[in-house]
Amino acid sequence: MDELAALRREISALDTQILDLFARRMAAVERVAEYKIREQKPIHVPSREGEILASARGQTPEGLEGYGEALVRTLLRLSRERQYELFLEEEGAVMSGELAAVEGxxxxxxxxxxxxxxxxxxxxxxxxxxxxxxxxxxxxxxxxxxxxxxxxxxxxxxxxxxxxxxxxxxxxxxxxxxxxxxxxxxxx
Missing domain, CATH: 3.30.70.260 (ACT domain)
Structure with missing residues (x-):
């Protein structure tokens, strides 16, 4: 058996698990967004994100801290983006400045x-x-x-x-x- 092919299959299997967990996480994010919309809570809460990042730094294996933090920052950013998307679908946006809809x-x-x-x-x-x-x-x-x-x-x-x-x-x-x-x- 080709060693590289076996390693790639292992990575593919891990990627499948990660994507399954990501889908579950995003479903939870949608429930959080529904709550925030209903209760008129802000989407971006820097103090909460700080807590999450601190926890992630403590859970990341030594030598991988920077990578772990980058992963969690990406997850947080994508979670906020999904929440904003749901908020705009539900409530619409009121921008402080003028933003005309773009035609075409x-x-x-x-x-x-x-x-x-x-x-x-x-x-x-x-x-x-x-x-x-x-x-x-x-x-x-x-x-x-x-x-x-x-x-x-x-x-x-x-x-x-x-x-x-x-x-x-x-x-x-x-x-x-x-x-x-x-x-x-x-x-x-």
């Missing part, structure tokens, strides 16, 4: 200002990527020791619902991010 599909351009911290930029990129929004261009327009300004060009899904979700989630979860401008160039 095309290119969107967003100018934003955020803390001069690589994690802040990574959060925006991860959010768009997780939602399947293609980032066509990311350019730093200005930067100092405290703040940075970016131009983000991305593809817009038909109807713009994913973009609306992304912008709503950014607005809800980031106190250090300011949306400076946003427009869409619809294509026929």
């Amino acid at each position: 599909s095309g290119q969107g351009v967003l100018t934003l200002e955020l803390d001069a911290d690589p994690k802040a930029v990574a959060f925006v990129v991860d959010l768009f990527t997780d939602l399947g929004i293609a980032i066509n261009r990311l350019e730093c327009l200005a930067k100092d020791s405290v703040r940075q300004r970016f131009l983000l060009e991305f593809s817009i899904d038909r109807g713009g619902s994913l973009v609306q979700r992304a912008l709503y989630q950014l607005e809800q979860e980031t106190t250090n991010l300011q949306l400076l401008s946003w427009h869409a160039d619809a294509q026929p």
Whole structure:
């Protein structure tokens, strides 16, 4: 028997188990979202996420702590995204700024200002990527020791619902991010 083939089968079997657990976790997340919608609780609770991350660091085998934390951060981010999706389906969104529905599909351009911290930029990129929004261009327009300004060009899904979700989630979860401008160039 080929050793590599056997190892790959073992990994595939583990992946199947992980995906089954992920599906169960997301079902629980949906029940949490239903509760939060009903009781008008916030989706993003940083203190709770801090507790979860601290617990994960304590449970991760030595030498894998960074990987374990990255996995749990990803699970938390995906869980929030699903909760926002359910919230927007149930309640609709009230954005503090003007966000017109995007007709058709095309290119969107967003100018934003955020803390001069690589994690802040990574959060925006991860959010768009997780939602399947293609980032066509990311350019730093200005930067100092405290703040940075970016131009983000991305593809817009038909109807713009994913973009609306992304912008709503950014607005809800980031106190250090300011949306400076946003427009869409619809294509026929």
